[in-house]
Structure formats: structure tokens, C-alpha cells
Amino acid sequence: MNPATEITATEPAWWTGAVVYQVYPRSFADSNGDGIGDLGGIISKLDHLEELGVDVVWLSPIYSSPQHDNGYDISDYRRIDPTFGTLEQFDELLKGVHSRGMKLVMDLVVNHTSSEHPWFIESASSTDNPKRDWYWWRDAREGFEAGEKGAEPSNWGSAFSGPSWTLDPATNQYYLHLFAPEQPDLNWENLEVRSAVYEMMNWWLDRGVDGFRMDVINFISKDPALPDGPVPPGKLWGDGSQYYVSGPRIHDYLQEMHREVFDDRDAELITVGEMPGVTIDEAKLFTDPARREVDMVFQFEHVGLDHGPGGKWDYKGLDLRDLKTSWNRWQKGLARTGWNSLYLNNHDQPRLVSRFGNDGVFRYESATCWAALLHLHRGTPYVYQGEEIGMTNAPFETVGDFRDIESINHFYEATGPLGHEPGEVLRNLRIMSRDNARTPVQWTAGEQAGFTSGTPWIGVNPNYPLVNADTDRAAEKSVFRFYQQLIELRHRDETVRLGEFAMLAEDHPTLYAFTRTGAGGSLLVIGNVSGAALSLPEDESLADSARKGTLVLGNYDGEPAADLRPWEVRILRLT
Structure with missing residues (x-):
């Protein structure tokens, strides 16, 4: 980070006046009729983003992937997945974004890879392979045979249900995965791992991208002992987060990343760290320009306020006073040092207007009310695709309507070992599932909402004849036009x-x-x-x-x- 970009300097950092738009590619726009959004579809909608007035386009992962977690399980960091297109199309997209005066940010997923990444295939091939230490491998718990119930090296639970350890029968050891078994965690204690990641990041920056949004980046440093964590009430597995959330060497790693990747580059880049569980004091350290780590963080405190004692799937609704208290703390905490990211929608959160607003008679009013409240805070606002036209949660009827691995796994764990009533589990899934944000963008009142000429990978929300970009932009009460005005207000x-x-x-x-x-x-x-x-x-x-x-x-x-x-x-x- 160039000192000239510090927000306390005479010339504030450019991103203090910027607005970022997140594209979730598989649900944005489909150009070839296979039912999955792609790079061609994004290219076809760049005028929409330019007219909205956003400054930065952030792409969720488009790298080669088996798609167990919709691209957040990467098997090759330097290839575009054929589902989305080609590297040549990516270059065309990058050129189109830049020609419209916008920047393009890639999603960086380096806490884990796909289990089909060549690094992991090598690592799993034998206990003495040179890449064995690129991932976290451990023997069964003392006193147990590998494969026995309770033999996992620690009791940590996965974010996607079940244990965070999976046994590899070929080598008779377990590997760590904080998410799905197909997403093994990289061992950042290994210098070779870090060097390979930095080389890859430089490769993309050399290609012309303008920065990175870093997925769960504060999980990359773990206590090497990987000890047991407490088991929360009503849970089958332990909570090991105290041993990997903002872990012991996280600041060392981010400062090293900055030196190896960003120090000698254009100050117009942007780095955003997604950091579940980050505190205000930690965020000040991560975003202090003098420390050269990241420009801003995504914190999660405010999007957990409607969770009940049982967590995300125990929905209790929002008390506005809790939100005001939380946001006020973050605004004050980062007022002098650091910077806030402002968001209420993204690919992991249900639709704002359904969650905190009124998606019926007051859909326009509540969508625009929340938009203004968010954008007028101090920080960089993020708009998630479809938010700018007031898209709503979808009326999922059965578990078969869902595609999200987290939602599906939760349903079967909750209705199986935990013994919860299926109807109640489905009710909470309809409110809180990530799939609410992942239904296709509704462009027109035509077939499949203008998203695809084929069968979409996940069902289109049936309200698309009324809620779509064409109808909204032509309406007397237009959510799109209100967002345009908010963005212009920040600019000027x-x-x-x-x-x-x-x-x-x-x-x-x-x-x-x-x-x-x-x-x-x-x-x-x-x-x-x-x-x-x-x-x-x-x-x-x-x-x-x-x-x-x-x-x-x-x-x-x-x-x-x-x-x-x-x-x-x-x-x-x-x-």
C-alpha cells in the first residue's frame, strides 16, 4: 500500500468514495443456454453496472473447480472453469470493465483448495511426499483406531455439518477441512505454500486485475496443536474457532503477503479481507494503513444478530436496537484508524428485503430505506447482484429445491441425528439459506426471467414477472434509480x-x-x-x-x- 493512499493523508484513498458490486457468476446471466451463468453473460450486462454507477466489480470464484461448493473449492487457480468460459473471455471481460472506468476484483480462496487440486493429490499420495506438509494431516486420536467413532484428531465441527476431519484410507491419516471434505485446508505454516499462493496472486495482478476479496482469510493461521474445542449445546461437534479465527501468525502472514504481492504495485489496487469472528480491535490492526495488511474487512457481527441460541438455523428475527448498537460500535471503533466494509447482502446471506424489510406491499420502500441507511454510513458500500432491483427470498418448498451444500447437509443432520421436525427445519432454511441469494438474477418478465434460454441450475423465483430489472427501471418507484442516486451522492x-x-x-x-x-x-x-x-x-x-x-x-x-x-x-x- 502506497502511503499516498492512506485515508488520513491529504488525498484519501480512492476506495473511500467507491461502491463495489458483487457478481455471483453462476446466477448472474447465462449466454449459452446451459442454465448456468457465465463470463459471456457478465459481459452482456456491463452496461447495466456502468449505468448503476458502481466503481468496482467483484467476481465470486470462476476458477477450475469440481463445484462442490459452487467454485469455492478450487482445483486450478490459473484456469477458468469451462462452466464459465475461457481465459480469453476473462480478458475480454477485464477489458470491458476497464473501458467503462470500473475495476475488477477477483475472489481469493486460499484457506483451502479442492481435494482435486494437484497439490492435494500429491499431498495425499504418501506420508513422505514432499507436499505432505502442504495440508494438515494427523493420526487418529490416541487410544483409537483410525476410522473408529471418535477417532478424529480433534473434535472440531465443519462449517457444513459433520466433523472437520476426514480419513484418507490410503495413508491411514486424517486431513483437516473447516468446510466440506472436498475442501482440505492449506497449511500456511509451510513457506512453500505461502510462496505458491503469492506467485499465483502476482500472476493475476500481472494480467490486469485490480485486487482481491480474500475468502475467510483470517482462518489461515491455526494453532498447530489443533486442540479440542467446547461442544455448544445441541451440537454434535466442538467449536474450534478459538484456535483458527485470527490465529497466532495471521498478521505475519498478511504483512508478508503485502510485501511479496502488493508493495511495489499501483496504489489503485484494493484488498478486502473476509473475516468471520473478527473483533473491532483486530479489525483496526488488519486495516491500519501503517501496518500494510488489507484495506478493509468484512465483519459478521451484524448479520448474526437475528440468530437464536442455536445459531444461524435458529432464527429469532432482528431487534433494530441490537443493529444500531453493533454498527455504532464499528463506526466509532474504526473512525480514526482503519476502514469499514458496508454490506447487508452477499452470496452467503438471505435477501435483505425479505430478512430485515417487507417483501410484500412495502418492498420498494423497505429496500430503499435499508439501502440509504447502509450507504450513508462511513465505509465502502457493497451491492450484491439483484439487490439494486429489490429481489426477494425464494419460496423453497422441499429440500430438493435447494442446491447449497450447507443447507442440504444441515437439513439431513437436523432431521436425522438431532431429531428435529422436518417442517420446522425447512421453515428456517427458507429464511436463512444461502440459496436465497443464489437464485438467478431477474432481468425481464420473460421466460426464466431472461436469465437463460435453457433450464436454470436453480429455480428462478416465481415472482419474476413483477420483480425484474426491466420492470423496475421503467417503474415510477424504481429501486435501481434510488441506488443510482445513492452512489452518485457518495461520489460527489x-x-x-x-x-x-x-x-x-x-x-x-x-x-x-x-x-x-x-x-x-x-x-x-x-x-x-x-x-x-x-x-x-x-x-x-x-x-x-x-x-x-x-x-x-x-x-x-x-x-x-x-x-x-x-x-x-x-x-x-x-x-
Whole structure:
């Protein structure tokens, strides 16, 4: 990172005023009729992204992969999977993105590879293979024979259900996989592993890509002892996260990565670390420009607030006060050092308007209310495909409608060993499954929502005749146009980019209000996060400010009423 890009410098980093758009390629647009989105489909929609006004396009993995986890199990980091196209098409896409003034960011998945990657095939071939130590191999637990129940080297559970250890019968040892068995974890203690990763990253940057979003990058450093973790109530396996979340050498590895990959390159690059379980104090270290690690992090605190005691699949709903408390902590915590990533949607989260909003009569209002609240915080906003037209969760009817390995594995574990009632498990899957974000983008009211001329790999949401890009962009109330205006506001207003944040009415159950104050003046943002009209608290100064402020952007037409209407948001300039 060049010192000139530090956010505290005279010239703030370019990404303080940028908006990123995430493309999940297999669900974005299909150009060849095989039912799976591809590079040709992305190329055909670049004008849509340019018109939206985004600055960066982030691609979820398009590398060669057996697709056990939709591309997050990579078998060759330097090849494009034939499902998505060719390297020549990638170069065409990169050229098209750059010619429109946008940047392209690749997904970097280096906590693990595919079990079909040549590195792992070599590593698994014998206990004395030179690449054996490229992955985590261990004997059975003392006192057990390999293959016996309870013989796993530690009790860690996988993120995708079941144990995080799988026995390789050929060598009679277990290998570690924090995710699926087809995703063995790389051993970053091995210098050869790290060097191979850095060489690959440099290869892509030399090709012209503009940076990386780094998948679960704070998992790469593990306590080499790999000890047992506590077993949470209602779970079959232990939680080993204390031994690999932001592990003992994580800062060493990221600083080494920066030296080997980014130090001598153009300061216009961007690095984003996806970091489940990261704390504010850790995030300050990761994103402090002086430490040269990453530019910003994805934290997960706010997207876990609607989880019940049983975790993600124990849905309890959102208490807005919890969200305000969480976001306020992160805004304050990274106000002087570091930088926030702002998101509510991505490929791993259900659709925002269904999860936290109203996907029925107030779909437009709640989609735009949440958009404004998110984008007016201090940080870099991320838009996930379909979010800009208000796409909703899908009405999955049976487990056979799902494609996500996490969702399917959970269903069978919950209804099998854990003995839960299938209907209740399906209810929570409909709300929280990652597949909600992975149904095809709805482009038109035509067959298969204009996504494909064939049979889509996962069903199109049946509401596509009403919810689609063509209809939305032609509508009087257009979610797309509202996102355009939000993005343009960030581009032109220094207060939106860099102004100080102050939360107001933190204890109010449905009012979300805050100010941003900076060289460009002061802004007041007020949102009614409910389907009922809301009177502003008369005993607080914000009511007076709201009456006197000049409306910059809102999601209702006409003069602002005294009360906030259902899901109304107003961005006001204060004098």
C-alpha cells in the first residue's frame, strides 16, 4: 500500500468514495443456454453496472473447480472453469470493465483448495511426499483406531455439518477441512505454500486485475496443536474457532503477503479481507494503513444478530436496537484508524428485503430505506447482484429445491441425528439459506426471467414477472434509480465519504437516525424501520433538525410529511 493512499493523508484513498458490486457468476446471466451463468453473460450486462454507477466489480470464484461448493473449492487457480468460459473471455471481460472506468476484483480462496487440486493429490499420495506438509494431516486420536467413532484428531465441527476431519484410507491419516471434505485446508505454516499462493496472486495482478476479496482469510493461521474445542449445546461437534479465527501468525502472514504481492504495485489496487469472528480491535490492526495488511474487512457481527441460541438455523428475527448498537460500535471503533466494509447482502446471506424489510406491499420502500441507511454510513458500500432491483427470498418448498451444500447437509443432520421436525427445519432454511441469494438474477418478465434460454441450475423465483430489472427501471418507484442516486451522492459528497458519524436515538425500537459531519457540511439521516407511521421524538433535537433540514434524497415523493411514513427514509442537509 502506497502511503499516498492512506485515508488520513491529504488525498484519501480512492476506495473511500467507491461502491463495489458483487457478481455471483453462476446466477448472474447465462449466454449459452446451459442454465448456468457465465463470463459471456457478465459481459452482456456491463452496461447495466456502468449505468448503476458502481466503481468496482467483484467476481465470486470462476476458477477450475469440481463445484462442490459452487467454485469455492478450487482445483486450478490459473484456469477458468469451462462452466464459465475461457481465459480469453476473462480478458475480454477485464477489458470491458476497464473501458467503462470500473475495476475488477477477483475472489481469493486460499484457506483451502479442492481435494482435486494437484497439490492435494500429491499431498495425499504418501506420508513422505514432499507436499505432505502442504495440508494438515494427523493420526487418529490416541487410544483409537483410525476410522473408529471418535477417532478424529480433534473434535472440531465443519462449517457444513459433520466433523472437520476426514480419513484418507490410503495413508491411514486424517486431513483437516473447516468446510466440506472436498475442501482440505492449506497449511500456511509451510513457506512453500505461502510462496505458491503469492506467485499465483502476482500472476493475476500481472494480467490486469485490480485486487482481491480474500475468502475467510483470517482462518489461515491455526494453532498447530489443533486442540479440542467446547461442544455448544445441541451440537454434535466442538467449536474450534478459538484456535483458527485470527490465529497466532495471521498478521505475519498478511504483512508478508503485502510485501511479496502488493508493495511495489499501483496504489489503485484494493484488498478486502473476509473475516468471520473478527473483533473491532483486530479489525483496526488488519486495516491500519501503517501496518500494510488489507484495506478493509468484512465483519459478521451484524448479520448474526437475528440468530437464536442455536445459531444461524435458529432464527429469532432482528431487534433494530441490537443493529444500531453493533454498527455504532464499528463506526466509532474504526473512525480514526482503519476502514469499514458496508454490506447487508452477499452470496452467503438471505435477501435483505425479505430478512430485515417487507417483501410484500412495502418492498420498494423497505429496500430503499435499508439501502440509504447502509450507504450513508462511513465505509465502502457493497451491492450484491439483484439487490439494486429489490429481489426477494425464494419460496423453497422441499429440500430438493435447494442446491447449497450447507443447507442440504444441515437439513439431513437436523432431521436425522438431532431429531428435529422436518417442517420446522425447512421453515428456517427458507429464511436463512444461502440459496436465497443464489437464485438467478431477474432481468425481464420473460421466460426464466431472461436469465437463460435453457433450464436454470436453480429455480428462478416465481415472482419474476413483477420483480425484474426491466420492470423496475421503467417503474415510477424504481429501486435501481434510488441506488443510482445513492452512489452518485457518495461520489460527489465529501461528508458521505469521510464525515464523522454520530448515532441518534439509539434506544428507539423503529427509528434509525444518525448524522454525518465533515468538510462538506452536516447530514441527518432518519429512517422508519417499520410498516407503521412514526412520529419523531419531540424531546430530542433531531425532530427540530428534521423539520429544518433540506431534503437531499428520500424514498417518498412530494413534500416530507410531519411523520415518517412506513419504511420512509430521508437524507437531509443541515444548515
